[in-house]
Amino acid sequence: MSGSDRAVVTRPQLTPRGRAIRDAALKLFAERGYEATTTTEIGAAVGIRGPSLYKHVSSKQDLLAAIMLDAMDVLHDVHALAVAGVDDVADRLRRAVEAHVRFHTRHRLEAFVGNREIRSLDEVNRAAVVARRSSYERLIRGLIEEGVAASRFHVASVKLASYALLDLGMGVAAWYREDGDLSEDEIVYTYGRFALTLVGVAG
């Protein structure tokens, strides 16, 4: 009943070369955008020609979809892990926001691409990503509603507060750099505090 029996990785395993291709595609999609990235460039990044990619992946579109869907699944997983077994609603929110921000530092390219390239997905894939995103947003909003219901939080608008928290994470993905002068822990801690003051936590 601990939840650890749920598989964390649910998508098909990739060969090493398949993983290299995905990593290269992710980097290129983040740098220049999905539409502006050519299969020739993705191939070059792993030392092969564009058409040879098709021995490993089925299409450029599938590459994008896999990157985004996997990222959303990981985001759900880290959220679940962060709040599991924590009772106090303020602690739950702080831990959820910390996990949110940490995800956006550790997977900033995935988050960046995920936020900018939804439009490049075909209808089926877009619906799948949007569904996962909505589900995640409901989790965050639910935490705030919980705190408000318990009179622990005081906000002008639950919706606005949840948007603010979610947007801060996305912002991090846009400017965070591993070699920058703000450490991951520093950002995570500070934003966790931000979150609590933002919902006007009592106590």
Next chain:
Amino acid sequence: MSGSDRAVVTRPQLTPRGRAIRDAALKLFAERGYEATTTTEIGAAVGIRGPSLYKHVSSKQDLLAAIMLDAMDVLHDVHALAVAGVDDVADRLRRAVEAHVRFHTRHRLEAFVGNREIRSLDEVNRAAVVARRSSYERLIRGLIEEGVAASRFHVASVKLASYALLDLGMGVAAWYREDGDLSEDEIVYTYGRFALTLVGVAG
């Protein structure tokens, strides 16, 4: 010395049709992205064929650049207007953030495109937009530094606080809708308050 003698509109005037084309292009760039928008579609949106656009604009690229550069200039203008003649640093920050957020509701498409399509600009235009953006970021950061220097604000990191405030505005541009259930004033007021608690304002 009031600053009102500085022209607010500095770019070449557009004919009505030129303006219609720009508005249509803005809407399409926001909806499906610059690369995915065709000149045929922009033309269709104003009732002409794609090639006829070239009687009014010099290129698709210039259309994007003009949209983004104008938006950055307006953002600077509304900021200057918001803080002009205000002495108290907390008031200045609150008013600056209010102006920032209001800009992102009133010009959400421009802001949205401006944040997502920098990569689609050619080098010259990109440099111009990035310069304006940096300049604006310095203004916001400067306000926070001012408050910290005067011991009115208390933040763990000036940089982090300014990123957070800037990111909240960008977030607004992504989800705000004129016909949504959160009013512009409501969002502006709430985020103005967020800003002050976020910098740990004293008094």
Next chain:
DNA sequence: TGAAAAGGCTAATGCTCAGTAGCCTTGATA
């Protein structure tokens, strides 16, 4: 009223791109 400017249009140009066809090399295995 007549010339010319403005602003449409279709057709064409030249380029880029995702994906396919079909071939060849290599290395594992039977």
Next chain:
DNA sequence: TATCAAGGCTACTGAGCATTAGCCTTTTCA
């Protein structure tokens, strides 16, 4: 050692795109 699959490669296909060329109609105004 013969076979065969894996995974490269080049050449090609078919489509889409921004932009230009050149033509025609309408409007403006001297």
